[in-house]
Amino acid sequence: MKKTFGKVEYDTEASELLGKVTSGSIGDPAGYEECLFKTAGGKYFLYTNGGEESPYKKEDIKRLSAEKADEWMKAHK
Numbered sequence: 507m508k509k510t511f512g513k514v515e516y517d518t519e520a521s522e523l524l525g526k527v528t529s530g531s532i533g534d535p536a537g538y539e540e541c542l543f544k545t546a547g548g549k550y551f552l553y554t555n556g557g558e559e560s561p562y563k564k565e566d567i568k569r570l571s572a573e574k575a576d577e578w579m580k581a582h583k
Contacts, residue, residue, distance in 0.1 A: 507553060509567040516551045516567050518543060524550075524575070527582050535559040542570075542578055550575035 508517045521543040530537020538556025545551070550570040556562035570578065 507565055507567060511569055514545075514547070514549060516543070516545060516549065516569065518553050518567075521545045521551070525579055525582055529560075530557070533557075538562045540578075540582075542575060544575070552578065 508515060508519075510516070518541070522545075524542045524544055526539065526541045528537070528539045535557040536559040538554065538560035540562075541553040543551050543553060550572060552568045552570055553566075554562040554568065555565040
């Protein structure tokens, strides 16, 4: 997935996957995944996707500061 904020493109295919959390299984309406990525330029983002009853009802990308990315990593060890 790709999403552009301003002039910066965030692309899951071209970025480094740093961590992944899944809840539920494929087809679970409450299931979801969160994937933390880092771009080649050092920007962090969270890719999210889930079922209709999950916190992430559609595929999306959210930008994160380095501090928030570090907090995410610590919370999901």
